[in-house]
Amino acid sequence: xxxxxxxxxxxxxxIEPRSLVNLGIGIPTLVSDYLDExxxxxxxxxxxxxxxxxxxxxxxxxxxxxxxxGRFVSFVPGASTIDSxxxxxxxxxxxxxxxxxxxxxxxxxxxxxxxxxxxxxxPGMGGAMDLVTGAKKVIIAMQHSxxxxxxxxxxxxxxxxxxxxxxxxxxELAVMKPEDDGLHLIERAPNVPLEVILEMTEAxxxxxxxxxxxxxxx
Amino acid sequence: xxxxxxxxxxxxxIPDGATVMLSGFMGVGVPDGIVHALADxxxxxxxxxxxxxARDTTGPGPLFAAHCVRKLICSHMGLNTIVQAQFASxxxxxxxxxQGTLVERIRAAGVGLGGILTPTGxxxxxxxxxxxxxxxxxxxLLEKPLxxxxxxxxxxxxxxxxxxxxxxxxxxxNPIMALAGKTVICEPEEIVPVGMIPPDLVKxxxxxxxxxxxxxx
Numbered sequence: 001x002x003x004x005x006x007x008x009x010x011x012x013x014x015i016e017p018r019s020l021v022n023l024g025i026g027i028p029t030l031v032s033d034y035l036d037e038x039x040x041x042x043x044x045x046x047x048x049x050x051x052x053x054x055x056x057x058x059x060x061x062x063x064x065x066x067x068x069x070g071r072f073v074s075f076v077p078g079a080s081t082i083d084s085x086x087x088x089x090x091x092x093x094x095x096x097x098x099x100x101x102x103x104x105x106x107x108x109x110x111x112x113x114x115x116x117x118x119x120x121x122x123p124g125m126g127g128a129m130d131l132v133t134g135a136k137k138v139i140i141a142m143q144h145s146x147x148x149x150x151x152x153x154x155x156x157x158x159x160x161x162x163x164x165x166x167x168x169x170x171x172e173l174a175v176m177k178p179e180d181d182g183l184h185l186i187e188r189a190p191n192v193p194l195e196v197i198l199e200m201t202e203a204x205x206x207x208x209x210x211x212x213x214x215x216x217x218x
Numbered sequence: 219x220x221x222x223x224x225x226x227x228x229x230x231x232i233p234d235g236a237t238v239m240l241s242g243f244m245g246v247g248v249p250d251g252i253v254h255a256l257a258d259x260x261x262x263x264x265x266x267x268x269x270x271x272a273r274d275t276t277g278p279g280p281l282f283a284a285h286c287v288r289k290l291i292c293s294h295m296g297l298n299t300i301v302q303a304q305f306a307s308x309x310x311x312x313x314x315x316x317q318g319t320l321v322e323r324i325r326a327a328g329v330g331l332g333g334i335l336t337p338t339g340x341x342x343x344x345x346x347x348x349x350x351x352x353x354x355x356x357x358x359l360l361e362k363p364l365x366x367x368x369x370x371x372x373x374x375x376x377x378x379x380x381x382x383x384x385x386x387x388x389x390x391x392n393p394i395m396a397l398a399g400k401t402v403i404c405e406p407e408e409i410v411p412v413g414m415i416p417p418d419l420v421k422x423x424x425x426x427x428x429x430x431x432x433x434x435x
Contacts, residue, residue, distance in 0.1 A: 046317060047243040047387045063246065064374070064386040070244030070272070083421075084243070084269070084390045085325050088318030092338060115314075122305065122314070123296020125344075126270070130318035133338045163341030 001216075003143060003172030006189060009034045009216050010170050011100055011141045019097035020044055020090070022131060025069045027141045028100035042078075044096060046127040048087045051079025068127065091127065092134035099135040101128060102142050105156045108203045110165035110178025112140060113158035125161065132162035144171035150202035152176070152183075173197050175214060182206050187214045219378050219412075220424075222432040225255045228403050231429070232256065232368055237265040239324065239366040239395045244297075245276035247388035249372040249405035252431065253277075257284035265289040267324070267366055269317060269391055271298040285309070291364070293317035316344060319361050321394055327363035328397025334361050369399020373422070375415055376406035380424030383415050396422045405431040 001009075008030035015021060015031070018040040023029050032054070035041060043052040046068040053074040055061075061072040082090070090096055105113040112132060115125035132138050145151055152169065169176040174197045175187035185207040188197060194211055229252065232238065242248030256264075257280035266287045268278050271294070281287050282300045289311040295301045304310035315323070322334045335358035339345050349360040371392050374385035382404060384392055396402050404427050 045387070047246070048390050049387050062386065064388040066244065066246050066387055068243070070246065081386050081389055083393050084317070084321040085394050088321055092318050092336065121296070121302070122312075124270075124292065124294040124314045125316050126294035127317040129316040129342065129344065130338045133340075134318075159343045160341065162338075 004030060006172050006216070007141050007143075007170050010175065010214050011139055014139060014168065015039070015041055015098065017041065020050070020095060022046070022091070022096055022099040022135065024099070024101040024128070024131075026102045027143075028102060029069070031100055031141070042076075044087070044090060045073075046084075046087055046091070046131075048082045048084060049073070049075070049079065050082065050090075051076045053079075088127070088130055091130050094134060094136060096131070096135045098137045098139065099131040100139045100141050101131065103140045103151065105151055105153050105158050106140050106166065106169055107153050107156045108178070108183045109155070110183070111156050111163065112138075112161045112166050113156040114161050116159050118159070128161050132164055132166070138164070138166040140166050140169045142169075142171060144173040144200050150200065153202045154204065173200060176205065185211055187212055189214055190216065220380050220427070220430045222378075222409060222430045225251050225405075225431055228252055228429060228431050229255045229259050229261075231401065231403070232261065234262040235264070236368055237267070237366040239369040239399050240266060240268040240278050241369070241371050241390065241392040241395050242272070242277050243269050243387065243390040245272040247372050247384070247390045247392055248272075248277045249370050249403075249431075252370055252403065252405050254280050257281050257286060260284060261286045263288045265291070267291045267364060269320065270294040271301045273297050274300050282310070289313070291315060291320070293320050314344075319344075319359075320364070321391060323361050323364035324391070324398045325394050327365040328394065331363065333363060335359070336361055364398070366399050367401065369395040369402045371396050371402060371404040371422070371427075373404055373406040374408070376404055376409050376427075376430055377412045377415055377424070378409065378430070379412050380404065380427030380430055381415050381420040382406070382422035382424075382427065383419045384421055389421065393421045396426050401428045402426055403429045403431065406433060409433055
């Protein structure tokens, strides 16, 4: 399975019916493809949409209706539009059930860095700092390493996005959960041996002798 | 009532060195006509307050290509290569502000508040040099209001009172910036007779709007 699709399918299992969810750019965007539309989930976008749907067919786009990445989207029945202050009121005010974001680094404490690489590239935080600070639940969806370099590290060396601990980390190799005593490895991707995960992870992973596999066929 | 002015007249109101708020999100809900006209006029040393810098040729992009901006206050600039180059070379001074904080700082200026207290940014680089205020045992950053000489607004519809209606996600920062600019200039897609926009659909009352730019239609 394509690693990005595997991550998206695993993250989709975390989404509760009738919840309000914000998906970041990249792998997180794919998550909505693996949800049953009957679940009644509303997707929020920072630029002021509650109830975003898929990209409409060519010829049926509206230049006034885009997601937070500036891509054309549609609305599901029951959608609404809001201004940017209201949008971040939803985010910061505890009304957002879940955000799924990418990361440059995540560490053993569950701290996340995703907005600048000093001296190299400074995209800016956009809405990420508010999302991580305000959402009820934060899931990181990302590739386990970047060009062979560990992204799950002992301590973030890049500037932090928030001091809040994220709730879950999902990669194409594993599912990890930061807790008070450290970072727990709770699932392996299908057919991925424990040793491979440990080798690809700089952070210390707490795990039992038998780490269960992700169940993706539900 | 307003008499609509031309884009050239609007550009003539904005001097070099002005602080300008520009609405929009990744090029959506941006008054594109006035952006291009400011770039063509070769304005210099602007301080630009905008959520993002979109891409090289969209949203505020033309202002950077024409070297109009000296200081940028925004939340995201990762997809504009001209901005990245000018930031790296030191031509462009940048203040990065979390998006929710940016919009609330603008709103604070517009509604007469002395600042806002937000949990966003506590414990990060964003908190450097800022006052931390404890409220009921929780830490917040004190973030100050953000005002501007001009707010440049895009609307779907405008009447000759200056009432504005927006469309879908092109709303974004527009109604907030319309509160906060000392002079508010709106570039609507259409100008309609007074009474055509139902009162419930007016999101920015015309009392806030100083100038309306003529549409080409």
